[in-house]
Amino acid sequence: MxxxxxxxxxxxxxxxxxxxxxxxxxxxxxxxxxxxxxxxxxxxxxxxxxxxxxxxxxxxxxxxxxxxxxxxxxxxxxxxxxxxxxxxxxxxxxxxxxxxxxxxxxxxxxxxxxxxxxxxxxxxxxxxxxxxxxxxxxxxxxxxxxxxxxxxxxxxxxxxxxxxxxxxxxxxxxxxxxxxxxxxxxxxxxxxxxxxxxxxxxxxxxxxxxxxxxxxxxxxxxxxxxxxxxxxxxxxxxxxxxxxxxxxxxxTAVEDVSPTPDADAVLRTVSRALRRDTRLLEGILARVRRSVSGGPDAARLLAPVDDYLLVGPGLADSWDPDVHDGAARPLPPLDTARLTTLAISGRRVALRTAGLLHQLVTRAGRDPGDALPELDRLIDEWCAEYRDGYGARWxxxxxxxxxxxxxxxxxxxxxAGRPRTSGSAPHGTCPDVHADSRSGEPDWSSEPAVPMHRE
Missing domain, CATH: 3.40.630.10 (Zn peptidases)
Structure with missing residues (x-):
């Protein structure tokens, strides 16, 4: 800042x-x-x-x-x-x-x-x-x-x-x-x-x-x-x-609109993982809440933890084909991009919660529930899933x-009404097209910025 x-x-x-x-x-x-x-x-x-x-x-x-x-x-x-x-x-x-x-x-x-x-x-x-x-x-x-x-x-x-x-x-x-x-x-x-x-x-x-x-x-x-x-x-x-x-x-899979053979099976896996992770994190929080509540910034860190644990089970139920009832809003058509996004989102809820809990315990300076080793293991496993399972690249x-x-x-x-090119997608449609993403892209972190030109 x-x-x-x-x-x-x-x-x-x-x-x-x-x-x-x-x-x-x-x-x-x-x-x-x-x-x-x-x-x-x-x-x-x-x-x-x-x-x-x-x-x-x-x-x-x-x-x-x-x-x-x-x-x-x-x-x-x-x-x-x-x-x-x-x-x-x-x-x-x-x-x-x-x-x-x-x-x-x-x-x-x-x-x-x-x-x-x-x-x-x-x-x-x-x-x-x-x-x-x-x-x-x-x-x-x-x-x-x-x-x-x-x-x-x-x-x-x-x-x-x-x-x-x-x-x-x-x-x-x-x-x-x-x-x-x-x-x-x-x-x-x-x-x-x-x-x-x-x-x-x-x-x-x-x-x-x-x-x-x-x-x-x-x-x-x-x-x-x-x-x-x-x-x-x-x-x-x-x-x-x-x-x-x-x-x-x-x-890259978030722009892959190819069909997935068994979308329901993927949804079940994602939903069950989120429920399991939420229960696991709820248990860790119960073990450490009293000891961390007086730590630096504890209230601000606990607020989002409670939010994530609140919404996790509801998200899992809304995605699970075995739980989703006829009164609930149906999911839009499922393809690889949407299923990938839902899986990333479910894992994100758990990872953010684990990261905040890790900070709470670290800042409190005591870990009577022996939570840090477990949180470290979970964070490492879930990050590896992003990196190795989804190919997440910096x-x-x-x-x-x-x-x-x-x-x-x-x-x-x-x-501003400045000149633009024609040929945009028709109103209200979402064509199944792919961007020409690069494979094996160079790392530009040490390169000068690309000169900016208005489209």
Whole structure:
């Protein structure tokens, strides 16, 4: 977080007449919330980095976007546009992830230092509506939306395991084909059947329409974003919001739409594994809860643990063909991509819980339930399943940010009415197409960033 703020300040120092940095709010822990603005046009964009604490790529992306807007006046002053880039919506949560940000970029290191707050402490959501927003971070974002009334808003997210995709509050015809070209060029798998969008309308490969918020119980809100959100708050101003997901570890099978011979058998395996893992983790928590409750940051770490253990059994039941009853919403058609996504999602719930429990015990400085060896074994086994069973491969940070920045600029072009190519997917369809993913890709982590060109 300190590095991100320093880089933004240095950029403003180099361009004092075209870039500005202002403090727009303060987090719960007293951390300043900074807005970097480029250009002085009357039409505004609002780009939000760090809405989820464990998804850090947006910080790198907003700096790239600022540099791009400064380098090309057609993106800012010449188009009467101001770019407003919020460096982090959850700076406190982002700091809690700094234990893995410097590497090594292994799955085990990531999950042992993973942090994502409980659902009620995630600042994008409005479970009690905008008027009832309690978090200062949320109120800061709502204030910016009402002040700027952006024509285009973008929320920058990161998929830990899987592929890239886009979610929209309004349709942007042509975005699916642009995402496909960007992903193919950079070797990023597209997630064609994301779990997040399980029942959402598909606007084209890896592009989904976010349905208007509806009231639901907490479990539904955690898994389906069923409550009011800051994505829809500026809808009244004509804003189109794009949620751009960039993967950290890519899995090629998430874009494989070939049929699976026995989908029900896969679902049974995934569901039973999630139930088994949940019971196992519940037992570990019961053994250690009393001893860890007084440790540093215990309340903030226990909140997401309780959330994950709450939703796990319900997810397993909703996927299991032997439990799923006729009254429940049926699963969409199943292919390799969707089954892979569901399996990754089930394992993610267990791995995140195990990683948070590992931190709780480690920080407490005592382990009377002898939980650490068991948690280490489980984390290693489950990470190996991602690595060896699904071929999860690390995508260098420079390429994650390059992909995300290109997708943001493509969505911006379409939202701003700039020229676009024809031939997008028909409305409401989701063609079964594959990106041209690279095999044996080079590691670009030490290479200069690919020069950015608007699609």
């Amino acid at each position: 300190d590095d991100l703020s320093a880089r933004a300040a240095a950029l403003v120092a180099r361009h004092p007449h075209r870039a500005r940095l202002r403090r727009v709010g303060t987090s719960r822990a007293g951390t300043p919330m900074w807005l970097l603005s480029v250009g002085r046009g009357s039409r505004h964009t609002l780009i939000v980095a760090g809405p989820h604490a464990n998804e850090p790529v947006g910080g790198a992306t907003v700096l790239r976007l600022a540099e791009r807007a400064l380098a090309d006046p057609r993106l800012s002053d010449a188009a009467d546009i101001t770019w407003n880039l919020l460096l982090s919506l959850d700076p406190d949560g982002s700091r809690r992830n700094e234990g893995w940000l410097s590497g090594p970029y292994t799955l085990g290191h990531h999950f042992r230092h993973f942090f994502r707050p409980g659902f009620l402490e995630q600042p994008e959501w409005l479970p009690d509506g905008a008027a009832g927003a309690a978090l200062p971070e949320t109120r800061t974002l709502l204030g910016l939306q009402d002040e700027l009334r952006p024509f285009f808003q973008c929320s920058l997210h990161g998929v830990d395991i899987g592929g890239g995709f886009v979610e929209l509050t309004r349709e942007l015809p042509g975005i699916a084909e642009r995402v496909a070209r960007i992903a193919a060029r950079l070797g990023i798998p597209r997630e064609l059947r994301p779990y997040d969008t399980l029942y959402w309308p598909c606007l084209g490969p890896a592009v989904y329409r976010i349905p208007p918020p509806r009231r639901g119980d907490l479990a539904a809100a955690i898994t389906e974003a069923a409550v009011e959100s800051t994505w829809f708050h500026p809808h009244r101003y004509g804003t189109v919001t794009a949620v751009v997901e960039a993967p950290m570890w890519g899995v 995508i260098p940070v420079a390429r994650q940010a390059e992909y995300q920045a290109h997708v943001v600029l493509a969505a911006f072009d379409l939202a």
